[in-house]
Amino acid sequence: MKISGVDIRPGNILEYEGGIWKVAKIQHTQPGKGGAFMQVEMKNLIDGRKTNVRFRSADTVEKVRLDTKDFQFLYAEGESLVFMDKDSYEQINLERDLLGDAADFLQDGMDVILELWEERPISVELPETIEATIVEADAVVKGQTASSSFKPAILDNGVRVMVPPHITSGTRIVVNVYDREYVKRAD
Template structure:
């Protein structure tokens, strides 16, 4: 489906110069002289390259719809991640780089959504929030105000997050996977 260059929105998947790109950030600019344009920061979904491109309103790009499929994460072997298709139980192994920093939050048996282009995996989307246990938390510094004081803590997967002072080691919490922030105490 063709769309105008100024209609690109963050999250759109487009075909540009023979590659598959995801719009990460956009900025609409109207200079005093000349026509308006859309400055788009894009990431190549095949090789991870980033690019900044200006699109004028007269330019069109092909917007691509990716197929999505439910998979289950099975295990990690070094940088190789193995997933199982929940429909036909076929296994697929991908490089951990496809997930970026979110790979640290993968848990055995976790359900994920894989985006495919021509039956080829392009990206893997984890649940936005997961439960994790704190294994180590710094002691509260006496005299700090409760409103703005957060302390560093290490989760069972090795990720460091900032938590409120009342949260200690052994506590189960809910963490935002993509922001890497404390959300709430788990029930």
């Protein structure tokens, strides 16, 4: 399926220059002169190479359709992560690198979608958001309320995120896994 260069999103799998690439980060840029473009950081899923590519809105790229299977994360074993097929109960070990930064958000028993290309696992998709507890949050600096200020906080999984000033230690919040950003206070 062909998509426009500006429709590329993190987590997309693209066929580019004869390889299969996973989009890690994107940055949409609209310079003063010239057309808008998408700066895309990608990782080759076969050999692990990384590249930065600039796609203009007129460029098209092939989005790869992968087979998907429902798996459940069981536990981490060093740099290896153990997942279980929810249909056959078969367990597989995958390298932590396959998930990138999103691996920090894995929780025991979390349902994930494993993407397979020619029966080979090449990508793990986590839920878009997760709930986490703040274990440490900086105090609010008085007089900093004139602008929308955020303060750093550390989650129970060790990830550092920026949160609004009213969020305190012990609060459960919803975090976007791929942007590593505060979404809202958990219900």
